Amino acid sequence: MPVVELTGVSHQFGEGSARRTVLADVNVRFSESRVGVVGANGSGKSTFARLLNGLIIPTQGDVAVDGLSTARHGREIRRRVGFCFTDPDAQIVMPTVGEDVAFSLRSSDLSKEQVAERVAQVLGQFGLADLADRPSHLLSGGQKQLLALAAVLVSEPNLVVMDEPTTLLDMRNSRMIGEYVSGLDTQVVLVTHHLELLESFDRVLVFDEARLVCDDTPAAAVEHYRRLMG
Amino acid sequence: MNDLGLFVPGSSPVHRLPAGVKLGALVALGVASILLEGVVAIVVGLIVMLGLFGLAGFTPLLAWRQVKPLRWILLFIAVFQWWARGWEAAVDVVGVIVLLVLAASLVTLTTRTSALVDVIVVVLRPLRFLGVKPERVGLLIALGIRAVPIAVGFSAEVRDAQRARGLGPSPRAYAAPLIVKSLRHADAVGEALVARGME
Ligand SMILES: Nc1ncnc2c1ncn2[C@@H]1O[C@H](COP(=O)(O)OP(=O)(O)OP(=O)(O)O)[C@@H](O)[C@H]1O
Ligand SMILES: [Mg+2]
Numbered sequence: 001m002p003v004v005e006l007t008g009v010s011h012q013f014g015e016g017s018a019r020r021t022v023l024a025d026v027n028v029r030f031s032e033s034r035v036g037v038v039g040a041n042g043s044g045k046s047t048f049a050r051l052l053n054g055l056i057i058p059t060q061g062d063v064a065v066d067g068l069s070t071a072r073h074g075r076e077i078r079r080r081v082g083f084c085f086t087d088p089d090a091q092i093v094m095p096t097v098g099e100d101v102a103f104s105l106r107s108s109d110l111s112k113e114q115v116a117e118r119v120a121q122v123l124g125q126f127g128l129a130d131l132a133d134r135p136s137h138l139l140s141g142g143q144k145q146l147l148a149l150a151a152v153l154v155s156e157p158n159l160v161v162m163d164e165p166t167t168l169l170d171m172r173n174s175r176m177i178g179e180y181v182s183g184l185d186t187q188v189v190l191v192t193h194h195l196e197l198l199e200s201f202d203r204v205l206v207f208d209e210a211r212l213v214c215d216d217t218p219a220a221a222v223e224h225y226r227r228l229m230g
Numbered sequence: 231m232n233d234l235g236l237f238v239p240g241s242s243p244v245h246r247l248p249a250g251v252k253l254g255a256l257v258a259l260g261v262a263s264i265l266l267e268g269v270v271a272i273v274v275g276l277i278v279m280l281g282l283f284g285l286a287g288f289t290p291l292l293a294w295r296q297v298k299p300l301r302w303i304l305l306f307i308a309v310f311q312w313w314a315r316g317w318e319a320a321v322d323v324v325g326v327i328v329l330l331v332l333a334a335s336l337v338t339l340t341t342r343t344s345a346l347v348d349v350i351v352v353v354l355r356p357l358r359f360l361g362v363k364p365e366r367v368g369l370l371i372a373l374g375i376r377a378v379p380i381a382v383g384f385s386a387e388v389r390d391a392q393r394a395r396g397l398g399p400s401p402r403a404y405a406a407p408l409i410v411k412s413l414r415h416a417d418a419v420g421e422a423l424v425a426r427g428m429e
Contacts, residue, residue: 090418137379
């Protein structure tokens with residue numbers, strides 16, 4: 001599994017008097033295959049997640065994946081680190097299901113036939129094989145999130161970061177996404193408010209008011225989080 | 231279901247025709263339509279077009295759905311042309327518009343967006359020396375097509391939210407949240423494109 005390392009990471013948004021610290025002095029290193037992230041609204045979880053693939057470069061400190069700093073190796077980092085957003089509609093950029101998955105492979109050196117083969121294979125893996133030609137806007141919320149995940153995984157990242165992928169879904173679809181996630185053999189960092197998804201995780205980080213306040217087993221971390229929430 | 235002219239999979243002869251041929255034919259029809267005049271020519275043109283819809287495995291109803299969003303504009307044009315230039319001119323102008331809309335819809339209904347985009351990328355390649363980036367233009371077109379149902383969804387959401395609050399129709403109360411939603415969405419799409427490897 002890739003080694004993710006944050007050293008002395010702080011991040012501020014805004015300028016002058018509007019300047020706000022959203023992450024303060026975060027130091028953490030992990031290489032477990034399942035890492036959860038929990039915390040209150042606005043505690044800095046999404047900022048933390050975006051740091052991991054270089055969508056945000058920290059104002060202080062360094063974020064590295066397998067020794068590659070996100071500040072200096074943006075392109076390489078994004079090839080290795082896939083990102084799954086809360087709202088799949090923002091992430092699905094092509095009008096049909098198959099085309100969207102193929103979009104992830106457009107800068108690979110695969111031939112047209114190889115791309116088609118890879119796309120079919122991944123769609124099958126996510127139970128979307130019959131929907132390849134379906135307009136993506138006609139999918140259900142759960143299917144859209146599956147498509148977003150399929151489109152991330154088709155390019156074979158080493159690490160997948162997911163920022164609340166089940167927040168917009170009903171219970172059945174959340175559980176389904178949870179099952180697909182637990183079946184992946186890539187490393188996963190999952191930000192979520194659905195604590196039950198984290199039960200089998202290796203490690204869970206708790207954020208509170210811009211700080212990493214707890215880094216422990218799921219049971220201990222969730223307990224810490226519940227106490228924080230009063 | 232498909233009021234937006236988006237690709238409907240199939241294996242008809244129209245589907246199997248290469249995207250370049252279809253786009254070329256569409257352009258040719260656009261040019262030739264200048265010469266299209268008279269009730270007989272218009273009616274024959276429309277019948278042929280409906281025949282092509284049938285050949286693609288589509289019903290006349292689907293053809294109607296492609297034109298339906300334009301019906302008020304078409305009515306307005308028809309009335310205006312009739313008043314200004316007589317009923318023959320009204321038939322010519324409205325008939326040609328309907329014909330071209332149907333032809334364009336037939337192309338998008340039977341061709342994958344990616345195939346259309348590939349053709350456009352090839353056609354634009356000679357313009358590279360002017361600084362045109364064909365792949366970027368292709369991506370923009372695909373994103374534009376993808377954005378149509380999303381924008382339709384946003385506008386329905388905003389309208390429902392207004393109704394729920396008991397507000398009557400007000401252009402400003404409608405436009406402001408719609409613009410905010412769209413900008414926020416555009417931001418998210420931009421971020422997602424970066425995450426998906428666009429530089
Ligand atoms: N682009 C931005 N510009 C300015 N402030 C921002 C930006 N993004 C986030 N923030 C602020 O940073 C803080 C942390 O945001 P972040 O999105 O990381 O929180 P979060 O833990 O993911 O919250 P949630 O559970 O609501 O998703 C919030 O106060 C937020 O308003
Ligand atoms: Mg968040």
